[in-house]
Every structure is written in C-alpha cells, then in structure tokens.
Amino acid sequence: MTTARESPRHTISCRKLIREVRSPRSIVTSAIxxxxxxxxxxxxxxxxxxxxxxxxxxxxxxxxDGRPTGGIK
Incomplete structure (x- = not known):
C-alpha cells in the first residue's frame, strides 16, 4: 500500500514550494x-x-534582523 507521503504525485520540494508561494518571505517572517x-x-x-x-x-x-540564529551559550 502506498501512502500519500510515498506517492510521487504528492511529493514537493522546498524549492518548488517557495517558487509556487507568492510571498514566502512574508510567510516565514510572520511565522518567526x-x-x-x-x-x-x-x-x-x-x-x-x-x-x-x-x-x-x-x-x-x-x-x-537578517542574521544567522547564532550559537547556544
């Protein structure tokens, strides 16, 4: 049995998702x-x-602020 996660029809890469989302920066910024x-x-x-x-x-x-997260103390 094939699950949705395994099915090629349902796979999506992060790059493809970013291309298809109109404003990924605003979505990511809002989440942060x-x-x-x-x-x-x-x-x-x-x-x-x-x-x-x-x-x-x-x-x-x-x-x-556009910087890397940084290390843990």
Whole structure:
C-alpha cells in the first residue's frame, strides 16, 4: 500500500514550494514573529534548561534582523 507521503504525485520540494508561494518571505517572517511573541510571553518550565527561552528569543531576533540564529551559550 502506498501512502500519500510515498506517492510521487504528492511529493514537493522546498524549492518548488517557495517558487509556487507568492510571498514566502512574508510567510516565514510572520511565522518567526509569531514565535517571537509567543516565547516572550511564556515563563520557563521548571525542568527546562534555564536559558532556553532567552536562546529562542535571541534566535528569532537574529532571524528577523537578517542574521544567522547564532550559537547556544
């Protein structure tokens, strides 16, 4: 049995998707902005890495400013 994921009719590459989407930059920017708003409104989970939210906030800020995400401290 072939699933939709395995079927050649349903395969799409990232490049093809970007070509077919009218404004991929605005979609990606909107998604990163949503992550940024979310991470800044959350409190850390008790058992989480202490600087996890700070790292994600820095990564999203860097991406929105056109820079690489950067390394983890």
């Amino acid at each position: 902005e949503a992550v940024d708003v979310f991470v800044r409104s959350e409190g850390p989970a008790p058992s989480a890495y202490a600087e996890f939210l700070d790292d994600i906030a820095r990564f999203t800020s860097n991406l929105l």
